[in-house]
Structure formats: C-alpha cells, structure tokens
Amino acid sequence: MKFPLVLHKDPDSDYGVTVPDVPGCFSAGATVAEALENVKEALALHFEGLVADGEALPQAQQIDFHIGNPDFAGGVWAVVEFDVTPYLGKAVRFNATLPENLLQRIDERVSKDARYASRSGFLATAALRELSDAG
Structure with missing residues (x-):
C-alpha cells in the first residue's frame, strides 16, 4: 500500500516525517533518504501495535486528501510503499x-x-x- 508522507526540516534538526493516515506514526532521519527508510520501521512498529491492541488498520488516502490540512503546510510530500499483508492475519x-x-x-x-x-x-x-x- 502506498502511504503519503510529509517531510519537514527545521533549522539545526533532522528531517521529520509524518504519516497523515496513521495517527501517531512519526519518524526522522539526517537525510531525506534516511528519513524515508526509517519511516518504514516506524510503520511496522505502529502496525504491530495496532494488531496487538485489536485496532483496525488504517487505509492510505491520496495526497490530495491531505494537501489542504494546515498541519502539513510547508512540508514536502512523498509516498512510501509499505506491505500491510503481514498484519492482516x-x-x-x-x-x-x-x-x-x-x-x-x-x-x-x-x-x-x-x-x-x-x-x-x-x-x-x-x-x-x-x-x-x-x-
């Protein structure tokens, strides 16, 4: 499944990554490439927690669904492929x-x-x- 991501970079900090369709799922990295790689681990840990708690798994929306949200203003959009099948049972x-x-x-x-x-x-x-x- 392709999840949209928002990357933010504040001065003197790493790149922060937010996954809008997975509330509470965040990651970071010193470079854009590292941040995008680290978010896959964050998604895996988040999905494991959802499964353990018996929660529903989130569905990915298109970037257009989130683009007007002021929480993501000034960020750079990207998409990451994440295999959700291991969490489906x-x-x-x-x-x-x-x-x-x-x-x-x-x-x-x-x-x-x-x-x-x-x-x-x-x-x-x-x-x-x-x-x-x-x-």
Missing part, C-alpha cells in the same frame, strides 16, 4: 480459477517486479487496492 489457502492469459500476465509481472514475492502477493496487493478504492 494468518494466510489461508484457497483455490481460484482465472483465465489462462490473465494468469500468464500476472506471472510475468511478478517475475519482473520486486514488489511481488509471489502470485499470491500480487493478488493480495490488487485486492487491497480495489478494496481501499471502494471506500
């Missing part, structure tokens, strides 16, 4: 039937795109995207 095996050509296209994408470790990962990502778009 135990994996369950099921059978599915798909057209052969569609399955072949999925397999080609999985083999070329490092975001997907498997066909199942691709399908889970597609399902999450579709469900989040549905509101």
Whole structure:
C-alpha cells in the first residue's frame, strides 16, 4: 500500500516525517533518504501495535486528501510503499480459477517486479487496492 508522507526540516534538526493516515506514526532521519527508510520501521512498529491492541488498520488516502490540512503546510510530500499483508492475519489457502492469459500476465509481472514475492502477493496487493478504492 502506498502511504503519503510529509517531510519537514527545521533549522539545526533532522528531517521529520509524518504519516497523515496513521495517527501517531512519526519518524526522522539526517537525510531525506534516511528519513524515508526509517519511516518504514516506524510503520511496522505502529502496525504491530495496532494488531496487538485489536485496532483496525488504517487505509492510505491520496495526497490530495491531505494537501489542504494546515498541519502539513510547508512540508514536502512523498509516498512510501509499505506491505500491510503481514498484519492482516494468518494466510489461508484457497483455490481460484482465472483465465489462462490473465494468469500468464500476472506471472510475468511478478517475475519482473520486486514488489511481488509471489502470485499470491500480487493478488493480495490488487485486492487491497480495489478494496481501499471502494471506500
């Protein structure tokens, strides 16, 4: 899932990172690259806490949803890819039937795109995207 982020830099400080769709999730780094890498760890820890507390997992909104919020004024927007599937519960095996050509296209994408470790990962990502778009 792609989460929008806001980076802020005050004089004599590290870059601060806020994740608007995950209240209470913050991170920082000495460089922009470090801040963007550190936010993935912050998201993982935050999601682990939500799961442990039985809370609902947040859904990512588009940057446009947040851009008018004065809390984020003066910040630089970025997006980070974060895999939420480990926090959705135990994996369950099921059978599915798909057209052969569609399955072949999925397999080609999985083999070329490092975001997907498997066909199942691709399908889970597609399902999450579709469900989040549905509101």
